[in-house]
Amino acid sequence: MEIDGFRGRLITAGHADYDAARSVWNGSVDRRPRLIARCAGTADVAAAVRFARDHDLEIAVRGGGHNVAGTAVCDEGIVIDLSAMRSVRVDPAGRTVRVQGGALWGDVDEASQAHGLATTGGIVSHTGVAGLTLGGGIGFLMRRYGLTVDSLLAAEVVTADGGVVRASADDHPDLLWALRGGGGNFGVVTSFRFALHPVGPTVLAGPVLWAADDTADVLRFYRDFAAEAPDELGTVVRLGTVPPLPAVPEELHWRPAVAVVCCHAGAVRDGERAVRALRRFGRPLADLVAPKPYVAHQRSTDDTVPHGWHYYWKATDLAGLSDHAIAVIADHAYEAGSPRSYAVMFHMGGAVARLAGDTTAYAARDVAHNINIDAVWLPEESGERAAAETAWARRFLHALQPHRVGSVYVNFLDADDGTSRVREAYGERVYRRLADVKVAYDPGNVFHLNKNIRPGATSPAVVGPSAGSPGRHRA
Ligand SMILES: Cc1cc2nc3c(=O)[nH]c(=O)nc-3n(C[C@H](O)[C@H](O)[C@H](O)COP(=O)(O)OP(=O)(O)OC[C@H]3O[C@@H](n4cnc5c(N)ncnc54)[C@H](O)[C@@H]3O)c2cc1C
Known part of the structure; x- marks a missing residue:
């Protein structure tokens, strides 16, 4: 399989690295994607999204691979794997950090602490920044500096049509609001910009x-x-x-x-x-x-x-x-x-x-x-x-x-926590607002191997597995 212009690595069954590349933190998850696209940058992510859509492949998105439900990997489809995109760039004067979508919290803590700065991250350093941030982000610093998403200033996102947008308070503020807790429903985040705060070292x-x-x-x-x-x-x-x-x-x-x-x-x-x-x-x-x-x-x-x-x-x-x-x-x-x-x-x-x-x-x-x-x-x-x-x-x-x-x-939430528990996570009002943003950025529910927000959903949907299910359940 080839993706035009793809600079990263394409890993398929039979490749020496296939088993390592398809394994996630939870060893009980055993799925066999048709293709793992280990992206080298934003252009690769966009190309992989377009390729998946052109070939009608399920898309799983991998940040740190830590989600217990194993939603970072799928059967049959494509894994858009950001694990090679881990750069972290600190601006000590501006007290911000730019983090690529496959970085782990250990990467961020280490780079930021070199300047006596930090932002709220998880309590285990090998957890991915992307998945944790997109769900909210709780940790030891949150009572002082808020959730991880409270320090999220902007994000670069590859959307369901393969385009690239920047979400910030000024650009696509509805998308930024949704990314601050709404999970991987709205696109693939290739980089985050966080505010940093004085901590320790x-x-x-x-x-x-x-x-x-x-x-x-x-x-x-x-x-x-x-x-x-x-x-x-x-x-x-x-x-x-x-x-x-x-x-x-x-x-x-x-x-x-x-x-x-x-x-x-x-x-x-x-x-x-x-x-x-x-x-x-x-x-x-x-x-x-x-x-x-x-x-x-x-x-x-x-x-x-x-x-x-x-x-x-x-x-x-x-x-x-x-x-x-x-x-x-x-x-x-x-x-x-x-x-x-x-x-x-x-x-x-x-x-x-x-x-x-x-x-x-x-x-x-x-x-x-x-x-x-x-x-x-x-x-x-x-x-x-x-x-x-x-x-x-x-x-x-x-x-x-x-x-x-x-x-x-x-x-x-784990793989057997159904749609009703996803709604429980947000409450009806926020869930509905997320469902509206989903319509704007992913009306076809291309990104649905996650804690899924159904586009435009207004009333409680059929209760069933919403995450990690290898089968298709697009809205
Ligand atoms: C040991 C351990 C400790 C943890 N501790 C904490 C903690 O202290 N605080 C806390 O808040 N949570 C914690 N968590 C939960 C953690 O937030 C989730 O497991 C989170 O999903 C991990 O993110 P990840 O990038 O590693 O996940 P992945 O498994 O890679 O991804 C999970 C989902 O996130 C989405 N996603 C991932 N990357 C991207 C991306 N770049 N763009 C768009 N969507 C993406 C996709 O929908 C994907 O299915 C912990 C988890 C573990 C296993």
Whole structure:
């Protein structure tokens, strides 16, 4: 297969790199595209879109390849693969950064931190910038600097007709609004421009860990602690067995524990004050909070979620951490069969909540916490283990039903989360506005292997898988 004028690499079955090129972060995803177009630049992306349309091929778009639903790869069709487009250019004076559409958060953090700057990114450095940004972007810096999309100033986009447009506050503002949370529905983003903010480069960060038996007490304390925390303090709670990381004392490896992972995006001295009460609560197994480079903190849990393991997620936003919700979490978090499975809760609020709900397509800004239940098993453990871990995640989510607010972070949805959950992510008003923008930029739903927004959809559509389904389901 040839694409006229294509400068990057075209990889097909039988090529030595085919299996590596079609694999994504979630090792349970096993799809065989007809063609992987590893693009070298914007012109390649545009050529690949036109080629796919001319040959009636399904299009999957790959940024970092991290989406748990595996939407970055398809069966039969073409993967427009941006993984070779990872350049990051910082303008320290203007405090902005230009990032190509296949970059990872580690690339951005490293380049920006060389100037003491950062923007809100994910908490694992090998996550892709594109998919994370297009879903909203939550992370340790969000309470101080907002979601990733709150720092998104502009984007270069290859649209469904193979054209190139720039979305900014002045050009195609409707498109910029939709890109700020509406996912990969509106085109292929070849580059992003973000605002940067002063961070570190040394920050006070790390986890405090307590025994699993103390979970309910710790979470009750944490609920009040988090509610009073300054915006500079980002915290993420991890519940599960302790991963065997070199930074964690060996006697704690694989022990069930609750960890509150902190990152204070201000002066270290202020951070010490902000986390003092947390460190003193109860009897921690370990207190690993210390001044460290922000970049090192952002990489600190990379090895706990490597590429190739099998993953299945269930997620929801939470109405709050009531005593009953805490009891449900404490009862279910350690019931997984695999020592690799865990749950993670992000504390939202701060700058995220200060913008109105429809400022960006990421809408659920008044949520205090969300939870992502991550079932994990090894490739050689498939079969019964996969079924047991999957059942655990579903059971856990089901038990949380009374505590759900009716919204969910779109980037945490898995392949079996149907159309109704995509609508849940946005709420009806924002979903409808997204559906209108979709009509303007992709009326034929060319980009539909994603958390799909149906063009012009006004009423709840048939409930069914919306992401990762290898079959065609254009509107
Ligand atoms: C270990 C891990 C940690 C995570 N931590 C966080 C976190 O801290 N905060 C957070 O907010 N999320 C987090 N996530 C979720 C993450 O935001 C999503 O998985 C996101 O989809 C990853 O982006 P990606 O580019 O790697 O995805 P990919 O799998 O490459 O792409 C996912 C979808 O995004 C779209 N897409 C990708 N690239 C482009 C592009 N250039 N142009 C247009 N559309 C594109 C496509 O629709 C594609 O199907 C995490 C995920 C993992 C696996």
